Amino acid sequence: MEGVDHLAHERNKSEFDVDAMKIVWAGSPHAFDVSDRISKLVASDPGFRKDNRSTLSRKELFKNTLRKAAYAWKTIVDLRLSEEEAAKLRFYVDEPAFTDLHWGMFIPAIKGQGTEEQQQKWLPLAYKMQIIGCYAQTELGHGSNVQGLETTATFDPQTDEFIIHSPTLTSSKWWPGGLGKVATHAIAYARLIVGGREHGVNGFIVQLRSLEDHSPLLGITVGDIGMKFGNGAYNTMDNGVLRFDHVRIPRNQMLMRVSQVTCEGKYKQSDVPRQLVYGTMVYVRQTIVADASCALSRAVCIATRYSAVRRQFGSQNGGPETQVIDYKTQQSRLFPLLASAYAFRFIGEWLKWLYADVTQRLQANDFSTLPEAHACTAGLKSLTTTATADGIEECRKLCGGHGYLCSSGLPELFAVYVPACTYEGDNTVLLLQVARFLMKTVSQLGSSKKPVGTIAYMTRVEHLMQCRCGVQRGFAELSVDLVEAAVAHCQLIVVSKFIEKLQQEIPGKGVKQQLEVLCNIYALFLLHKHQGDFLSTGCITPKHAALANDELRSLYSQVRPNAIALVDAFNYTDHYLGSILGCYDGNVYPKLYEAAWKDPLNESVVPDGYHQYIRPLLKQEIRTARL
Numbered sequence: 001m002e003g004v005d006h007l008a009h010e011r012n013k014s015e016f017d018v019d020a021m022k023i024v025w026a027g028s029p030h031a032f033d034v035s036d037r038i039s040k041l042v043a044s045d046p047g048f049r050k051d052n053r054s055t056l057s058r059k060e061l062f063k064n065t066l067r068k069a070a071y072a073w074k075t076i077v078d079l080r081l082s083e084e085e086a087a088k089l090r091f092y093v094d095e096p097a098f099t100d101l102h103w104g105m106f107i108p109a110i111k112g113q114g115t116e117e118q119q120q121k122w123l124p125l126a127y128k129m130q131i132i133g134c135y136a137q138t139e140l141g142h143g144s145n146v147q148g149l150e151t152t153a154t155f156d157p158q159t160d161e162f163i164i165h166s167p168t169l170t171s172s173k174w175w176p177g178g179l180g181k182v183a184t185h186a187i188a189y190a191r192l193i194v195g196g197r198e199h200g201v202n203g204f205i206v207q208l209r210s211l212e213d214h215s216p217l218l219g220i221t222v223g224d225i226g227m228k229f230g231n232g233a234y235n236t237m238d239n240g241v242l243r244f245d246h247v248r249i250p251r252n253q254m255l256m257r258v259s260q261v262t263c264e265g266k267y268k269q270s271d272v273p274r275q276l277v278y279g280t281m282v283y284v285r286q287t288i289v290a291d292a293s294c295a296l297s298r299a300v301c302i303a304t305r306y307s308a309v310r311r312q313f314g315s316q317n318g319g320p321e322t323q324v325i326d327y328k329t330q331q332s333r334l335f336p337l338l339a340s341a342y343a344f345r346f347i348g349e350w351l352k353w354l355y356a357d358v359t360q361r362l363q364a365n366d367f368s369t370l371p372e373a374h375a376c377t378a379g380l381k382s383l384t385t386t387a388t389a390d391g392i393e394e395c396r397k398l399c400g401g402h403g404y405l406c407s408s409g410l411p412e413l414f415a416v417y418v419p420a421c422t423y424e425g426d427n428t429v430l431l432l433q434v435a436r437f438l439m440k441t442v443s444q445l446g447s448s449k450k451p452v453g454t455i456a457y458m459t460r461v462e463h464l465m466q467c468r469c470g471v472q473r474g475f476a477e478l479s480v481d482l483v484e485a486a487v488a489h490c491q492l493i494v495v496s497k498f499i500e501k502l503q504q505e506i507p508g509k510g511v512k513q514q515l516e517v518l519c520n521i522y523a524l525f526l527l528h529k530h531q532g533d534f535l536s537t538g539c540i541t542p543k544h545a546a547l548a549n550d551e552l553r554s555l556y557s558q559v560r561p562n563a564i565a566l567v568d569a570f571n572y573t574d575h576y577l578g579s580i581l582g583c584y585d586g587n588v589y590p591k592l593y594e595a596a597w598k599d600p601l602n603e604s605v606v607p608d609g610y611h612q613y614i615r616p617l618l619k620q621e622i623r624t625a626r627l
């Protein structure tokens, strides 16, 4: 029945202060207040409805996304929302759109790679959305290999301009979000050519469309690259294709914090690492880790609530069947994902601190932690997005057949989320970067340069390197093993930072105890999953492995009474979850049944096509093959 909390009995089992845990999950009382207020604002405004997405055509879907983006912007302006509140509003609107790249990449690129003068010129226009930007780096022929990009930017000293050109088909910009139909400007990455000499890939601000009638400017060919995975999902985003035909831009539209070109045509490299050109990618990778905890927690919330609602088998003397959440197999699949959601939340908090720290150091020309920041953002982006994509799919399976319905929210969440394993760096390519960092660290063991921070533990392998220092096989030959070592390195960081989180003051009855249980589940589940490696390297004995297994089962039993409260702590509205299986009140079956009849296919009891195709079949009016 409506208004009845079908999960009240589960909520009454909680052994900790859920409101206090909501603050821990949000990060602070202030962050909780903003999230809670804005999520309810979005949920209560019909202008942000999203339950019809799977029934719209691509063009209807895209136009609706433009409407919502404009409506969101109007809401932000009318309510005078702060930058933090505006970001939260865009988050809870929960629809990939051009604004993600405008705010999430175009603006950060100007802030990170533009000079003060360039920031003063372009940021006010971007903040007021008087221009709409995208980040145009990837090309048809190159994405991972940034140094392989083919677009050229040739300096013309006669006119003090750069000529931006797409020399080959494969140099066409391909994938940039927001590029296809909306962006008026791009940060385009191109090979800088000055006086016939190449100076690597740099970023250039290029206007793509008229601010009067939105038509592409001279020399610009631009469009959408077509439908992507899934129906609604990421098709709300106009990922685009772009070709330049000798497009001229003023010299001062090359982002010049890292490298400069003078009006005399002199190339100058600042005394900052060339890799700062990649700075926007480092920034986005750390935000993607926070995204992972959001996406995984959404899926886990749905699967946990539904696992408590769903009963199957086990009825004694006509009594109620067993809740599937009480099956040990369901717990062994679900609770490690619940623990991972919390683990990724805290590693996301730490990574945000690491990025802020390295940014502050860069401003003082201290580049000492840049390699570690690159390795951590690359590795943790790879680890958390892979685990989250796999976790969302596991949550779909944990919900049985109903998990495959769009009304469960899981198919669309999966379809929107999985490109995170590719964008902002293919996950394997990024792990190879971590492996390169680890090998460089190992090669420096024994020198005066002592490993610190997230690689401090590597001093313990020093003895290994000394006895094996002569044995070196090619990086490429060992890359599979090195990628596994990179994953292990990143898992160690996640576990370590979870443990460090527990050493902080954590208010609220039973809150720290619950987090300790989740931390132990996360760590022991990894040990169980990789026990072959632990056993073969002698890190643990078979008895240790058995003890870990026993402890895991015990920990699952400890989580069980608190599972619903632990997902309530995410404080997601039913609107944001977009899932009948995950609705707060657990009143699933009536809502599933009601939703079915709203499908356009049920607008008529006799389907279109019956008389044309089915009736002739049934009436044998179609010659049938001799049976």
Ligand SMILES: CCCCCCCCCC/C=C\CCCCCCCC(=O)SCCNC(=O)CCNC(=O)[C@H](O)C(C)(C)COP(=O)(O)OP(=O)(O)OC[C@H]1O[C@@H](n2cnc3c(N)ncnc32)[C@H](O)[C@@H]1OP(=O)(O)O
Pocket: 096, 097, 100, 101, 104, 135, 137, 138, 143, 144, 145, 146, 147, 177, 275, 276, 278, 279, 281, 282, 284, 291, 294, 295, 298, 370, 371, 374, 413, 416, 417, 420, 422, 423, 424, 425, 426, 429, 433, 436, 437, 440
């Ligand atoms: C909340 C629930 C909702 C569910 C849905 C969630 C999501 C909702 C949808 C939201 C919608 C939209 C948001 C999406 C936003 C993302 C959009 C995606 C945008 C993009 O994809 S932009 C393009 C990204 N492209 C890449 O990442 C390219 C990857 N390749 C590279 O980074 C580089 O090519 C490379 C692999 C690093 C190699 O570069 P290079 O050849 O130059 O360098 P070397 O390997 O030779 O290394 C040289 C040296 O440099 C160091 N180094 C390399 N990179 C960096 C760096 N970034 N920073 C610092 N240092 C770096 C490297 O370590 C070497 O050092 P060494 O010489 O060893 O000391």
Ligand SMILES: Cc1cc2nc3c(=O)[nH]c(=O)nc-3n(C[C@H](O)[C@H](O)[C@H](O)COP(=O)(O)OP(=O)(O)OC[C@H]3O[C@@H](n4cnc5c(N)ncnc54)[C@H](O)[C@@H]3O)c2cc1C
Pocket: 101, 135, 136, 137, 138, 141, 142, 143, 144, 145, 174, 175, 176, 177, 234, 239, 419, 422, 423, 424, 425, 426, 427, 428, 429, 432
């Ligand atoms: C939804 C979506 C949104 C995107 N948005 C943007 C955007 O806004 N702006 C933008 O510029 N780009 C964007 N991209 C592009 C994205 O950044 C690239 O697709 C990504 O960096 C991967 O590069 P790639 O496509 O060249 O993959 P490839 O590198 O071609 O990967 C193919 C395979 O080759 C393997 N591989 C590649 N190099 C190596 C190596 N050295 N060693 C071992 N294996 C290797 C990879 O692991 C992978 O298995 C987007 C992509 C998607 C899917």
